[in-house]
Amino acid sequence: MGIVFWICTISVVCIITSVIFYKPYLGIAFVIISIPFEGSKILDCISIYPLEAILTISVLICIYKLIVGTENYFRNIKLVYACIPFVLCIMLSAIKSIELSLTAKELVRWLELFLIYYLTINLINDDRKMRVILYSMVLAVAIVSIWGIVKFIILGMGHSTLALFNNPNPFAGYINLIIPVSFGMLMVSVFLWEKITLGIFTVLSILAWFSTFSRSAYLSLILTIILVFFMTKIKKRVALFLVMLLAVCVIVLSLTEIKTGFVYRFRLQPTLSSLEHRTMPYPVGLDMVKDNLILGIGIGNYPLLIEKYTTREALIQTNLHNLYLQVLVETGIIGLCAFVFWLVCIVKYLVRSLKALEKTRNYSLFVGLVGGVIVYLFNNLAEVLTVHGIHLQWGIILGLAVVLIQSRESEKCPETV
Numbered sequence: 001m002g003i004v005f006w007i008c009t010i011s012v013v014c015i016i017t018s019v020i021f022y023k024p025y026l027g028i029a030f031v032i033i034s035i036p037f038e039g040s041k042i043l044d045c046i047s048i049y050p051l052e053a054i055l056t057i058s059v060l061i062c063i064y065k066l067i068v069g070t071e072n073y074f075r076n077i078k079l080v081y082a083c084i085p086f087v088l089c090i091m092l093s094a095i096k097s098i099e100l101s102l103t104a105k106e107l108v109r110w111l112e113l114f115l116i117y118y119l120t121i122n123l124i125n126d127d128r129k130m131r132v133i134l135y136s137m138v139l140a141v142a143i144v145s146i147w148g149i150v151k152f153i154i155l156g157m158g159h160s161t162l163a164l165f166n167n168p169n170p171f172a173g174y175i176n177l178i179i180p181v182s183f184g185m186l187m188v189s190v191f192l193w194e195k196i197t198l199g200i201f202t203v204l205s206i207l208a209w210f211s212t213f214s215r216s217a218y219l220s221l222i223l224t225i226i227l228v229f230f231m232t233k234i235k236k237r238v239a240l241f242l243v244m245l246l247a248v249c250v251i252v253l254s255l256t257e258i259k260t261g262f263v264y265r266f267r268l269q270p271t272l273s274s275l276e277h278r279t280m281p282y283p284v285g286l287d288m289v290k291d292n293l294i295l296g297i298g299i300g301n302y303p304l305l306i307e308k309y310t311t312r313e314a315l316i317q318t319n320l321h322n323l324y325l326q327v328l329v330e331t332g333i334i335g336l337c338a339f340v341f342w343l344v345c346i347v348k349y350l351v352r353s354l355k356a357l358e359k360t361r362n363y364s365l366f367v368g369l370v371g372g373v374i375v376y377l378f379n380n381l382a383e384v385l386t387v388h389g390i391h392l393q394w395g396i397i398l399g400l401a402v403v404l405i406q407s408r409e410s411e412k413c414p415e416t417v
Contacts (some may be wrong), residue, residue, distance in 0.1 A: 096298025120399025185370020
C-alpha cells in the first residue's frame, strides 16, 4: 500500500508541475482546489498537505523562468511594501521560539498568505486568466457545498455541516468569502447559461453556509452586506443579494428539522454560553502579553505557554478565537500596529478604487471581491482562519481585486496620452 501511495503521489506531483510549467497561473487554481483538502487524511493514517508543495513548485518555476530569461513574474509589487513591517515583526518575534516546529508552522502560514497574493497580482494579467481563477474558486466551493449538504442530510438536520473541515465555523468562514464573489460574478455575466450556472452555485453555497449554524459567519456576512450597501453606488443590486439570501433562508427554515436546530442554537441562552466560552481565554491571553507587551510572547508559543497561565482545560486551546488578539499576544503591540497598518493600506486602496471603477463593466465584480475581503476581516473577530488555509483564499481574492484596479488604470493611460 505504501509503494502504491508514493507512486500515485509522485505521478500527481509530476502532472501538476508540468501544467504549472506551461501555464504558471494555473498554480493559483491548484491552490484554490487544494484548500478544502489541507490536512485531510487518506486511509485514516496519512495526512496530506498539498498547499506547501504547490506553492513551492510555483515559486521555483517562476524563479527558473526568470533566470533563463523567459519571463519575469516578479514585477508587480502593489501593496507589497505595506506588509513588510509586519513580516519583519513576525521574524523578530520568532527569536523567542520555544519549539521550532510550531514557530516555523506559524511563519509559513503568514508567508504563504503574502506569497499567494504576490503571485496572484503577477500571474493574473488578463480577463481570461481571471475568469479561470474565479470559476475555479466558485466550482471548488460548489463541490464542497454539495458534499456538506449531503453529509448534513445523512447525519440529520440537527447537526451542523462540517464538509471537509473539522469544524462548522471554519467551513462557514470558507464559504463566506465566496458568496459575495459569486454574486458579483452573477451580476457581470453576459450569457444566460452562465447566469443560471452561477445562480445555482450561489444558492448551493448559501444552503451549505446556512446549514453550518455558525453565528460568527452569519454575523460577519450580514455586517459586510450592510457596509457594502453604504459604500457602493449599486445599492439596488446589494439589496437584491440580501433579498435572495433571505429568501433562501426562509425556504430552508420551512423544513421542520432545520427550524428546530436553528431555533435551538440561536436562543439567547445558548448564544450567550457560546460567547462566554469564546471570550474566556481573552483575559488569560492579555495576562500572557502583559509582561511582553512590546514584542509579545513569540509567534507559535501560545499553545505551549497557555498551560502555565491557567489550570482550566476549557481555556487550553490552540488559539484565542480572535485573530487580532492572537497577533497582539504573539507579536506584541509593535506587531499589531504593523498588522493594522497593512490592513488599513489594503482597505484604503480598495475603497478609493470604488469610485474609479464605478462606471466600468466589472464594477459589480469588484464590489463582490471587496465584500470577500471585508467579510474575512469581520469573521476573524471570532475565528482565526489562518490555521485552516482559508487565508490563502482571501489572499487570492485580494489579489484579484488589485488586478481589476490595475487593469482599469492601464486602460486609462492611453486615454490620458
